[in-house]
Amino acid sequence: MGEERDAGRVIPRYRGAMAQGRVALRWARLVLGVVAVLVGLFLALRPFSSLAVLLIAAIVGLVAAGVAQLVTAAREGGALRWASGALYVAAAVVVVGWPGPTIRVLAVVVGVALVVDGVLDVLAGVRARSSARWNAWLGGAASVLLGLVALAWPDVTLLVVGLVFGLKVVMLGAREVVGAVTGRGARRPPRARARAGRWRLGGNVAVLVLALVVAAVSVGLNRGAHRPDAFYTPPDSVPAQPGELIRSERFEAEFVPEGVVAWRILFTTTRDDRTPAVASGLVLVPQSAVGEHARPADVITWAHGTTGASPGCAPSVLESGLSSGAMFVADEVAAHGWAMVATDYVGLGTQGPHAYLVGDATARSVLDSIRAAHQLDGVALADETVVWGHSQGGAAALWTGVLASSYAPELAIDGVAALAPAANLPALVHSLDGITGGELFAAYVAEGYTRTYPDVSFDEYVRPAARTLVREMAQRCLEDPGVLVSVLSSLVLDKPIWDGDPDRGALHDRLAQNVPSGPIAAPVLVGQGAADSLVLTSAQDAYVRARCDAGYAVDYRTYAGLNHVPLVEPGSPAIDELFVWTQQRFADEPATDTC
Template sequence: MRGRQLTQTQASARRRLPRWLSGLLGLLCILVGAFLVLKPFSSLAMLVLVIVVGLVLTGLGELSDDDPPGGRRLAVARGVVYLLAAVVVLVWPGATIRVLSVVVGIALVVGGVLDVVGARRLSGTTRWNALVSGIASVVFGLLALAWPDVTTLVIAVVFGAKVVILGVRLLVDAVRRTRKGDLEAALAHDESPKGGWWRLLGSVGALAAALVLILVSLTFQRGVPTADAFYDAPQSVPAQPGKLLKSEPFTRKIPDGAMTWRILYTTTRDEGQPAVASALVVAPKAAATTPSPVIAWAHGTTGAVPGCAPTVLDDPFETGAMFIEDKVIQKGWVMVATDYVGLGTEGPHPYLIGQGEGRSVLDAMRAARQLSGVRLTDQNVVWGHSQGGGAALWTGVLAPTYAPELKIAGVAALAPASNLIGLVENLHNVKGGSLFAAYVIDAYSRIYPDVRFDDYVRPGARTVIREMATRCLSEPGVMVSVISSLLVGPQIWSQDPGTGPLGKRLQDNTPPAKIQAPLLLGQGAADSLVVPTAQAAYVKSLCAAGQQVDYRTYAGRDHVPLVQADSPLAPELLDWTDQRLAGAAPKNTCP
């Protein structure tokens, strides 16, 4: 019996790759896997190449493994699966990250199933290792197929790590055979139990990571905000803009002494088509009998898809950077805060597309005047921050022609998205700037036929950027976008966004110097998103065109801190608004 075992072992040793080739294969696996983990998205072509090489090396590694879980037949089957996957990626026309995720995902699922099947023939730690590692591989593969953002992480980390582990195993085996000699190593290896506790520990760690990803996915899905039936448009949307469709009391986190409604009303898209938007109307209780002036609030960025409306989110005020709603009520003013089109209601949302945002603001003011239970004067002051600052500027531009019946006593634009080309070109220097870039290119490519998403976003970043555009800034899943943006890198553009059709459309949406109402423009001197130099250039262009503007800067204030309750801007904004409602002459800081 011993002689027979020796003969079988000698035959097994002769079937192995030469130890130098096994060691070289292991080293290549380690290098390729490490590249996938550390630098996967430098370019799509490089990613395709590395994935193909990784699949080939994994297939060859399975075929040459002298200690495969489940035996040689299953090892051959796994090797063939990975080699076929490499062929599919090579011959697939126009391979994308999504294609890669499908191929890698299927390969991981099939390889994992083969591991689980092979576990029935094993015993001890080897059986548990094959079973646990197989389940982990299946879970990771399903995640790659089902969760696009995690797809990139699976390709970069999971598959890369799998290739590294296989390489280490091959390299260690080659070193052991070098030290002991091929036959002696084979005999020693054959007499010892296969698998081992260290390998099992690694498999358990992989399964734990897979289960954590599942739990994270479920948590993120539960945290996705969704709009309820209130935001559904009627079957036939009235063509008249500013028509109140419905209203209901709103009680979530409203200021003391206020009565609040959420409203649904009609507005107009850029193509002249009727649309539906939502808003909050927040009024002091005295406004039920005493007419009150209106503060039209245009909120900052909350996202770009239905569900991201402030009226849907947990905090309807702070999520859009409104921190002094209590002061508005104490002043006896009524705040009308639009959600814009496409955040609570059906999209697309005109993110940084000025006329669409400006009309949403004006039509909210119109609709609020049809609300029973509150009385309003004919005076309106518009406030807006960031995205909403740009919307406020466009509200002032559009009011005389789009809603001439509304008296706009003043426009306050706070850190506004004004110089759009300068803003977008600077996003790669901003922490988390890829999120805002995703909102921009998604909105512009959906609304403008001449702006093509694929013309501006580099191939390796497209899947990640499309997924980013579907997330609200306040939802837990945005952390996946942040992690993905770190892998993709800060520069997502394949060409300068300030050129071509996108550049022209950004220029078209830069608010022109046609605001007849008194204008206050506030800017934080430490703003890293809307940079002061770009804002100063915009103000200079307004002055050169004859626009009067009261331009104020605030030392040490970044983008959001500019409008927080403790900012020196807050009391100045309230005082400036008092002066506008009183009809005082505005200040002009233009030379």
């Protein structure tokens, strides 16, 4: 009788404890589910928040996903689900423990986790039935696909982690919330569990569709990248003499004005360290300067603005051609009866590296393109040449004037016109942090200077967390569809790309070295938009003041209300005055000095 009374007291207490345990488990599942949903929504809706916040959210998401899988495994069983949960928790531990985790680390960890988890889901689907099988297969396929995208294209991990991994965490969290609210647990019969899982089918279909879209966009952006064809590959034997025409071929494109004959050319030049190199370019000649009765045409030598830093970014490769480098008035040049010689620079079109904003290298490409153009058969070019340039090309034009007398003394340079030139390089690089999209130009500088100068170390000047993004940005042309990823990626950076102040040490010395500060024998025109948000007017004022203080003549003109690109667009007063100024140079009229 005593044992029966003891049992009577123990069983209710046991049942009460079990009930309290189930209540506690439901609350735990509810809290876990809510946390997972909130973190997942943050990742999905704010994928381009700061890198530090993204890393924290990704770690919390990995842990939440792992714990949710482990709770489900404890409730419903299944070795594969145990393995999946352990995988996500292990991935979070790897990211936490990695010294200085970067986008590349996050790409590899999340990519591997998604691929392995997807494979586990597919295997689990083989044993499942009804909707559970389709849920496993659809979710597994989406995970594998997105994991492969993350591994193949590191900086797209921001999208994968944010949009897709975030939605996956939301779904796992929502499942826990529903289970906690309804009280459904492991004792449900199989059919009830199958019915309860059908709500996941729509979510898994949506995730798979999103995965297919991300993969298709990734492939499309990659295929949309511009690449030079076989014309730009030099022969095995290349002349050692700079300015030699290697090959030429007639060139047709929509941007070539009517009544103009065009060629693309390949010619020899030299790099910044004076080693031989090969560059490409375009030559546009009025029909009157071609053939047996040709009349020599005066020459405009065009140094283009920034198009990118990889071989596919040459204006002669890009669909928009000269306008990609801010030459919008080729038809007006032709209407004046002038020819145009436009180099691509070394490393654009031809093999890199491209010495972005390195003065000597770009100027030699400009001068050697003039030499090569004069070697075209059946083309009559006058000796008179005026150099034009904008932005990056504005600095190249100024450097062309500085180097002309020593590097190519046989060429007659009648004038140098630099519009919004990137001349004050230390000031320009310092200001990029405050400019929308400035990180893209900073990436070009980092890539160009660290690959040109051995004493400028990429790892010394670029933050570890930004290095993969910077490398990827530097490979995209401004005209590539993938540049959208670069712009969006730049928004994730919670700091500048630089590790400290870039205007220091070897980089500072090299930037200062590339300020075009030497004497220029020809008249110089510098045009500047007063509303320029990239090349700031204050920096240009300081550059011109320094030239004036050094005793050099400059015709400096500013234009109210004009930004960087509008300065050189058709209808700009700067362009109207440029044509008048150029006619005066060809007529050998006295130049104005505003110093």
